[in-house]
């Protein structure tokens with residue numbers, strides 16, 4: 001099938017590539033000329049495991065092309081996926097300007113039938129807006145062109161996006177036309193052949209499903225983080241409590257790891273946008289507001305622990321930060337807890353020596369560019385040299401089993417603040433490393 005994907009970010013580039021991998025002819029479109037130039041010359045602008053090789057193979061085979069011209073892409077496409085950003089607007093609602101700009105351009109461009117699919121995370125009612133904008137543009141051109149607008153929220157996870165796309169848990173489709181459903185079934189059939197998990201529903205329910213899924217996951221994280229705060233005060237160990245509750249299959253083990261808060265491009269903005277949608281409909285969301293406020297608090301927990309240990313004035317101190325990305329296996333730093341932690345520590349006077357396997361360029365040029373007292377180190381051990389303590393923020397695999405002797409040798413004080421509860425507290429105690437983790441009293 002001939003497919004266009006508009007927006008070549010974490011979602012668009014991965015899904016476009018996975019469509020090509022299945023034998024489709026794919027055009028990936030972006031307004032960012034630099035990004036498209038890079039992609040044309042084989043440079044992948046994001047880090048996502050397995051993506052680079054898949055893009056190269058499909059580009060070489062001529063199944064994936066990159067362009068800044070929507071008209072060029074749509075010329076031959078029967079179906080077009082909108083995968084542009086929907087960042088948080090000033091009032092917390094989803095900012096739809098990029099989605100609607102694409103809709104406008106589609107209306108100004110199409111000459112024949114097109115199935116337009118919202119893959120971006122968008123509030124209920126957006127497909128209707130997209131339809132209206134396209135129709136307005138067609139009316140201005142006095143053209144009667146048939147088109148459909150469908151919803152197909154994306155559930156991939158950064159860090160395992162390629163696998164998630166090739167083997168999705170489910171495909172959710174919101175559509176009100178048989179033609180659109182047929183086209184989407186044709187696109188997705190190879191990906192859900194095993195499970196048959198292709199769920200067709202009305203458009204509003206599909207749009208809502210994405211927000212409900214992210215709100216549920218964010219709720220689980222904030223729940224365990226709140227429990228961790230109580231554990232710490234009463235002398236319980238949240239790591240043991242997690243296992244105790246996770247073994248109940250109604251609760252399950254996933255997404256109940258205590259930590260220094262969730263970040264990323266989705267949970268924070270999607271929970272906010274859902275709160276806003278509720279508000280616009282006269283509903284007060286006590287639970288969702290708490291999910292957000294617990295998370296905001298949680299991002300400060302690690303710096304608070306550092307200050308309890310060293311005092312609130314951290315002048316003259318240096319801390320090694322392991323991990324800047326909002327989670328492992330990505331270079332994405334959007335809303336990363338590392339941003340809050342670095343700011344809290346530097347505002348208290350500390351210097352930072354940071355290491356992340358993939359996110360240091362993002363930090364240096366964007367998210368931490370205003371922080372003067374930060375040094376980016378070539379390895380995790382270099383970051384430790386003469387630091388007062390190690391602060392672990394992102395649970396990259398290379399941090400899981402470090403050389404603790406090397407950590408002791410390099411740090412001024414053998415001391416770890418662990419924002420992801422990665423290590424065995426008893427073992428660290430035996431080898432003489434002072435260990436502070438989330439939800440465990442010291």
Ligand SMILES: NC(=O)c1ccc[n+]([C@@H]2O[C@H](COP(=O)([O-])OP(=O)(O)OC[C@H]3O[C@@H](n4cnc5c(N)ncnc54)[C@H](O)[C@@H]3O)[C@@H](O)[C@H]2O)c1
Nearest residue numbers: 007008009010011030031032084085086098120121154158
């Ligand atoms: N990142 C994730 O893990 C994830 C997962 C599921 C859903 N989503 C949702 O998918 C959407 C995209 O997220 P992302 O993380 O890929 O965003 P992103 O910021 O990485 O990429 C968006 C891309 O769209 C491009 N763009 C903006 N306006 C454009 C236009 N008019 N024409 C063509 N391209 C344009 C930008 O230049 C950018 O490259 C969002 O709604 C997000 O909530 C994201």
